[in-house]
Structures are given as C-alpha cells and as structure tokens.
Amino acid sequence: MNIFDNYLELIFKLIKNNQKKLGLKELNEFKGINLEIPPSKFDSDLSTNICMILSKPNKLEPNKLAVNVKDLLTNNIKDFKEIEIAGPGFLNIKLSNNALANIINKILQEGKLFGSNKTNLSYNIEFVSANPTGPMHIGHCRGAIFGDVLSNLLKFNGNKVTKEYYVNDYGNQIKNFVKSVYLRIREIKFNEKFKNEKDLYPGLYIKEIAKKILLKSKINFNSFNNSYDFLSKESLNYSIEMIKQDLKKLGINHDKFVSEKLIVEKKILFKAIEQLKKTKHVEEGFLEPPKGVTDRNWKKTKKLIFKSTLFGDDANRALQKDDGTWTYFANDLAYHYDKVSRKYDKLINILGADHTGYIKRIEGAVTALSKSKTILECKVCQLVKLFKNGSPFKMSKRAGDFVSVSDLLNEVNKDSIRFMMLNRSNDVELDFDFDKVLEKSKENPVFYVQYCHARINSIFRALKIKNFNNLEIKDDTLNFNKYEKEIIKKVFEWPKVIKISSKKYEPHRIPFYLYEISTLFHSYWSKGNEDQKYRFIQKGKINNNLMITIQLILIVLQNGMNILDVSLPSEM
RNA sequence: GCGCCCUUAGCUCAGUUGGAUAGAGCAUCGGUUUUCUAAACCGAGGGUCGUAGGUUCGAAUCCUUCAGGGCGCGCCA
Incomplete structure (x- = not known):
C-alpha cells in the first residue's frame, strides 16, 4: 500500500489519455514528477509538482496548466475531494473520507507487510568479512550492523537476500x-x-x-x-x-561463509583469468612503482595485471607478486567470479573506510567478470569514535590494541548498539557515546522510541485488553483531529521510507523515521495534560479514531524495529 | 601528488530522482504534573547550507573552482 505510487499511476494515466486536450506535446516519461506529503502548514494530504515539471518542455505556464490538470483530476479521481493550486504551481490535494478510510483499512489489513514495495530481486550482501586472526573490533561492528539491517530491509521490501561472510583464511x-x-x-x-x-x-x-x-x-x-x-x-x-x-x-547470522582457502583450492582463479584474458581485461605487463610511497626497492617485473584503470581506478593492479604467487586481489577476483556465477540480481559489499581505495578495482572486476550483467555496489561505513563524558574514550586493551565487540557488549546492550550504529548516515563518522546510550531520556533515541511503545501498551493495560482487535473503519465515523491527521500522514510515508532506503542502501533512514513518529505520539499524548478532551482514555473507554491512530503507529513501530532487530518492550 | 567521504544553528546531525518560509536533538532562556508512564510535553532565541561561479521557473541538493577536516594510496590481507 504505497499511496504515492498508486495515485501517481492514476494521474499519469489520466494525463496521457488527455494529452491533447491539455496541450501537452512532450510528457518526458513523467521524469522528475513526484507526489508527496506537503509541509504541515498546508492543510492538505498530498502534493504534486506535476504541472511545474510538464510546463517546461511544453512551454506552458505552470499555473495555467495547473488549472486544467486540477479540473481533470477532480472530475475523474473521486478519491480527490478538493485540489488547490499553490505557490509556483503545486497541486495540493485533499483526500475524501472514503479514500482515507480505504487506505487505512488496507494498511490495517497489511499489518506486518505494510511498507513493503514487493520488489522481488535477489541480493548478495557481503559484510563483516573480518580477518579470522582475532576478535571483532568496534570498526567491524558498524559495518556488521549496517549489513545486517540492510539485509533485513531488502528482505522486508520483498527481495531474497543472501548474507555472506568471506573468510580470509589464506595467505x-x-x-x-x-x-x-x-x-x-x-x-x-x-x-x-x-x-x-x-x-x-x-x-x-x-x-x-x-x-x-x-x-x-x-x-x-x-x-x-x-x-x-x-x-x-x-x-x-x-x-x-x-x-x-x-x-x-549482536544478533547477526550470516547465511553463508565462504572460505578463501577453498576458493584457492578449487582453482576458480584460472577460469576467471582465462575469461578476462579473452576480454583483454587481464594481460601480462609491467606496473609503475606505487605513488606516494618512497624508499622501496622497486623491481619492474613482468606479471599478470588486471586493467582496473578501464573502470576509473588510479592504477592497474597486479594479480601476481614478484615470486609468481597470487595476490590477495587475485583470489578476491576468483571469489567474485564465484559470486557472479551464482546469478544474483545485485551484489553489495559493505566495507570499512580504510578499504575505500579497493572499491574501483573490485567493482570493475565484477563488471568485467559478468560482462556488465551484474553490478557490484560497495557501501563504505566511516569510522566509529568512542566517547564517554564527552571526551574520547579508550577501553581496556586486554584483547590487543583495539576495542573489541565483546568489551563493548559488556557495557552496552545489543539493542542500543544496533540502533545507535544506524543513527547516522554511513557516509559520516559516528560518535558512539556510552553515556548517551545508557541514558533513559529523549537524548537517547533508542529509549525514546521504545518508550513510545511502552506508553501505548500502558493504554492497553488501562483498558484491560491485550491489543486492538479487528479494527475497521467506515467513512461516516471518520473524524480525525489535527494531531491524529498528522500522525496518519506520517504513517502513509512509511512505504516511501522503505522504498528510498532500499534503493539507496541507506538503512539509517529507518531509525530517523521511527524517532519522528515517536515524537508525534509523545506530543499527542502530552496534550492530555493540557486539555482533558485530548486524554486518550475517557471514562474507561477509547474512541475509534484514536484506536486506529494508535494501531497505525504500532504497525510502523513494529515493522521498523523488526527491520532494525531492536526489541520493543511493553513496559519500561 | 592522486582517489573517495565530509563541511547545514554554539555542539552533534537529518534533509526524498532539484520544490513552497531549510528541519531535529543537545546547550541557553521561559513554561507545563491531584487524572492514561513528566523517562514526557510546549514556547523563545539561534542560519550567507565552507568559498566563488554556472545550469533554471526554482539549488543545501546538479556542474566547475578554491579552502578546511577525515580515510586511503604495496607485488599486505
């Protein structure tokens, strides 16, 4: 149930059928047109930029086109109760009560599936892949959780996902x-x-x-x-x-562990090289001395090289060392040949910031190996910095000269670690503050979201029920107040959050969304302190509109936290 | 020297294939509790979106320049 996609499709169809009437020669495949929830100061449910986008190639004035499109839509889409032209040519749309009721009923029915766009692709996500020469450290932790949640997210969105760990047990x-x-x-x-x-x-x-x-x-x-x-x-x-x-x-289970040693023993590399020689991606040749490195006894020797400069890399890369043995990259090439042969729609590697320089050669390798049929996308997680009392924190170095995951787990629970590690975009450094994570306040987003759930459950307790069962609404009983409307609009956005975060491989959007909807809930809840009529429970009862609103919040909270794999306690 | 990432409020950060008056949290100041969890809520102040150009109805978002910070730059893995 993605109302944006559904209605856009309707709108596009209508416009196409009435193209001549509207004076539109060029539809531009409707590129750049979107439907979204307008800022809350506008009292409408949906908003589209369609007239502004279409007016340009057709040399029309957006506001004039808008008048015609407005009429077309109001006359033909009965879900649209009222349309206003606003600003430079936006169409602001109010939905009819009947439409609202239908949408909400569908969401209630979908329940645990609400938000899924059912894209149905197969993914292979390689993550962690820490060398088996010691315990996991804090740097691995972020990538591990990122990969795990990205997997959950893509699964939720309807895809098949293989979570893979490449074990570097060779060399x-x-x-x-x-x-x-x-x-x-x-x-x-x-x-x-x-x-x-x-x-x-x-x-x-x-x-x-x-x-x-x-x-x-x-x-x-x-x-x-x-x-x-x-x-x-x-x-x-x-x-x-x-x-x-x-x-x-940490709550992470990989589906598949692939051993480098086994890849070597199976001699996959030779097949890969044979193929790449044919396509001229691999050749015998000489390499220049590495740049930025001085004081080396550089010997120029003939060896097999992969021409990664064809894919934008700084330099071509050696597959053989001076002594003729294979490089790490050579074996990785074989490993990715194996991955490609398993026919996934998409390959994703999650890397730490210190491996950025490796991306172009390995992405290029996959393009070459698959003859451009498979795309590997590498996502990089930037560094994690530990803080305590606002200053950089160093943990015990018992495990070596790094901070291990088990040290971390001794201080902080899994839920908090998972949530906090995703509470930033993967592209920026992440400050992990022990105090904040242990705090029971708004400053700790994990707590704040969980507290929202606990409060909802306190309503159930007060009403002496376990949940709201068999909720259904009819349009004649529909009468949401402004707080409820705001919450419902936010709920409508959930499938869009899933869509964008899946498409861009950005799971951090989920904790941010959950925090936002929690804010709306806490705010509404507190209205009861100022004004009796906003108290959720009146004379031991709760009204239908409110029940529905709360149920919708519950659905997105549960679906979201399920993806994050963070618990939702019913009491705190 | 080269590549990638970052630069948005005093601090830490969101910001949808370019959209409406750029948003949160913290900090500061002020307010809210005999009643469902105040572990919460409400309000105020706070901005040249690093710089300089360009693209267009419209730029934090796209392109170019420069500056600052981080990571990396082996025939290690």
Missing part, C-alpha cells in the same frame, strides 16, 4: 597468526619468552587460543613446520568461532 596474515599461536604455545609449554616481532599478533587472545589447543592436542610442537597443518586448522577454528560468537551476540 601471509594467516601464517603470521598461526606462528603467533605457535610461539605462545612454546611460551606456555617450554617457558620461551614471546618476542613481539614485526608481523606477529601480540594480543592476549592468542594466548587463550594457545591454551585451548594445548589442552586437547597430543603433538609436541617441536617444529613450526611439522605442527603447522594441525595448528592452523585449530587456531582458525577458534578465531572464527570467536567472531561468530560476537556476531551472534
């Missing part, structure tokens, strides 16, 4: 990680001091892993090479498990 970092575990084991078993050499992982969690492995293993750890296979398998298991636990505590 030098893994060797360093395993070596660190090995040295910690030697430290415990043979009392050898752990020397913090370059490239090793000093974090104390490595010690925990070492202890666990020692408890269950029977091998002697006399040589790194001899124990490597066993050690790497065990250490990776532990650290991946650790990450999965953190994700679980």
Whole structure:
C-alpha cells in the first residue's frame, strides 16, 4: 500500500489519455514528477509538482496548466475531494473520507507487510568479512550492523537476500597468526619468552587460543613446520568461532561463509583469468612503482595485471607478486567470479573506510567478470569514535590494541548498539557515546522510541485488553483531529521510507523515521495534560479514531524495529 | 601528488530522482504534573547550507573552482 505510487499511476494515466486536450506535446516519461506529503502548514494530504515539471518542455505556464490538470483530476479521481493550486504551481490535494478510510483499512489489513514495495530481486550482501586472526573490533561492528539491517530491509521490501561472510583464511596474515599461536604455545609449554616481532599478533587472545589447543592436542610442537597443518586448522577454528560468537551476540547470522582457502583450492582463479584474458581485461605487463610511497626497492617485473584503470581506478593492479604467487586481489577476483556465477540480481559489499581505495578495482572486476550483467555496489561505513563524558574514550586493551565487540557488549546492550550504529548516515563518522546510550531520556533515541511503545501498551493495560482487535473503519465515523491527521500522514510515508532506503542502501533512514513518529505520539499524548478532551482514555473507554491512530503507529513501530532487530518492550 | 567521504544553528546531525518560509536533538532562556508512564510535553532565541561561479521557473541538493577536516594510496590481507 504505497499511496504515492498508486495515485501517481492514476494521474499519469489520466494525463496521457488527455494529452491533447491539455496541450501537452512532450510528457518526458513523467521524469522528475513526484507526489508527496506537503509541509504541515498546508492543510492538505498530498502534493504534486506535476504541472511545474510538464510546463517546461511544453512551454506552458505552470499555473495555467495547473488549472486544467486540477479540473481533470477532480472530475475523474473521486478519491480527490478538493485540489488547490499553490505557490509556483503545486497541486495540493485533499483526500475524501472514503479514500482515507480505504487506505487505512488496507494498511490495517497489511499489518506486518505494510511498507513493503514487493520488489522481488535477489541480493548478495557481503559484510563483516573480518580477518579470522582475532576478535571483532568496534570498526567491524558498524559495518556488521549496517549489513545486517540492510539485509533485513531488502528482505522486508520483498527481495531474497543472501548474507555472506568471506573468510580470509589464506595467505601471509594467516601464517603470521598461526606462528603467533605457535610461539605462545612454546611460551606456555617450554617457558620461551614471546618476542613481539614485526608481523606477529601480540594480543592476549592468542594466548587463550594457545591454551585451548594445548589442552586437547597430543603433538609436541617441536617444529613450526611439522605442527603447522594441525595448528592452523585449530587456531582458525577458534578465531572464527570467536567472531561468530560476537556476531551472534549482536544478533547477526550470516547465511553463508565462504572460505578463501577453498576458493584457492578449487582453482576458480584460472577460469576467471582465462575469461578476462579473452576480454583483454587481464594481460601480462609491467606496473609503475606505487605513488606516494618512497624508499622501496622497486623491481619492474613482468606479471599478470588486471586493467582496473578501464573502470576509473588510479592504477592497474597486479594479480601476481614478484615470486609468481597470487595476490590477495587475485583470489578476491576468483571469489567474485564465484559470486557472479551464482546469478544474483545485485551484489553489495559493505566495507570499512580504510578499504575505500579497493572499491574501483573490485567493482570493475565484477563488471568485467559478468560482462556488465551484474553490478557490484560497495557501501563504505566511516569510522566509529568512542566517547564517554564527552571526551574520547579508550577501553581496556586486554584483547590487543583495539576495542573489541565483546568489551563493548559488556557495557552496552545489543539493542542500543544496533540502533545507535544506524543513527547516522554511513557516509559520516559516528560518535558512539556510552553515556548517551545508557541514558533513559529523549537524548537517547533508542529509549525514546521504545518508550513510545511502552506508553501505548500502558493504554492497553488501562483498558484491560491485550491489543486492538479487528479494527475497521467506515467513512461516516471518520473524524480525525489535527494531531491524529498528522500522525496518519506520517504513517502513509512509511512505504516511501522503505522504498528510498532500499534503493539507496541507506538503512539509517529507518531509525530517523521511527524517532519522528515517536515524537508525534509523545506530543499527542502530552496534550492530555493540557486539555482533558485530548486524554486518550475517557471514562474507561477509547474512541475509534484514536484506536486506529494508535494501531497505525504500532504497525510502523513494529515493522521498523523488526527491520532494525531492536526489541520493543511493553513496559519500561 | 592522486582517489573517495565530509563541511547545514554554539555542539552533534537529518534533509526524498532539484520544490513552497531549510528541519531535529543537545546547550541557553521561559513554561507545563491531584487524572492514561513528566523517562514526557510546549514556547523563545539561534542560519550567507565552507568559498566563488554556472545550469533554471526554482539549488543545501546538479556542474566547475578554491579552502578546511577525515580515510586511503604495496607485488599486505
């Protein structure tokens, strides 16, 4: 039930059928025309810019065209009770009571589905993909929640979504990680001091892993090479498990974990390269020394390169290292070849701000691999800064030199973390303030929205019922006051919020919307303090218009918080 | 040097494929509770939308210039 889309379609049809009469030669496919809720100072339900847009290519005056369009619409769409021409040529539309009643009834029927635009595409969203060399830190957390909620959002909007985690369980970092575990084991078993050499992982969690492995293993750890296979398998298991636990505590479950090691073993890379050689995206050649980096022993050697400059990248990228082994990017190319072959409509990668430089090459890779049939879009989450008492806050560094997700979860509950991590656009840095998140006040948006729900439930308690059942309205009983009207208009906007946030991959619009509708509710509620007649419950009863208004709020609160996966307590 | 992101009220930020007098929260000042949760509400002040141009009926939004801040720039992963 998206009234904007529905009515626009009607309007377009009418205008097309009466094109000549209106003197319109050029319809421009109705591009740029929209229907929206006008600012609250205008006393109308809908507003469209159609006359302003169409007047230009047809060389008509917007206000004159508006007079004709107004007549056309009022005579043919009986849902439109009254239309006013306003400002530079807006049409402000009032809906008939009958139309309002029908719309509201439909929303009540749709309930949990209200807001879905039923787009029906298949998405693959890769997110987190933190290296399995240690626990998740605060930086991963934002991307993790962003990806999870974006998945929920796209699912809610009617799509199929695969939530994917790419496990980088291959390469030098893994060797360093395993070596660190090995040295910690030697430290415990043979009392050898752990020397913090370059490239090793000093974090104390490595010690925990070492202890666990020692408890269950029977091998002697006399040589790194001899124990490597066993050690790497065990250490990776532990650290991946650790990450999965953190994700679980945040309420995140991926559908699929793809192992880089497996991608390598399946030799997918060769197929990918073979294909890209044919399309001339991969060639043997030489690369220039990296810019902005000095003091390197640069050797110009011939190797396979991916021509990412064709896709706007700064430089072409090496697929092979000097010693002939494959680069990380090469394996990622193979991984994305695999993703492309799974035939999703859209691929999305969620990255941290420090991976911005990687975007063009990997998006280009997908375009090349899919022969422009699949588009990969990378969304970047900017940094998270921790604050406490208004000043930057550093947590215990037990886990290493970063703030871990489990540290965070010890202080703040999952609901607050999820909501707050999305209470900013992904494009801007996010200040995460511990005090604010723990506060029970308007300043804490999570609380504010939840409190709205709790207050609604207090009405149920006062009326001694569990919910409003079987609500239905007839137009003759329809008589909303100005506060209710405002709330209902806001509810009508919900499908639009879903549509835009789905289209632009911007889940942050949902918490903002929920906060706004909560404000309208709290405000209306408080009117009862000033004026008896606005009290929700009169002589133990509640009137029908109010019941409907509250039910509509409940529907969007529940649908919204479901997408965020944040709880709605009925009492606080 | 290059790429990406950001610059909107004192502070932190929203702002829909370009729309009407640019919106919230915090902070400041003032008010509201014998009655459904005051953990809330109402009101006031506060703006050259970083700068300079351009596009047009109309620009915070699109294009160009410059300035400031962040992130990144390996044949690491």
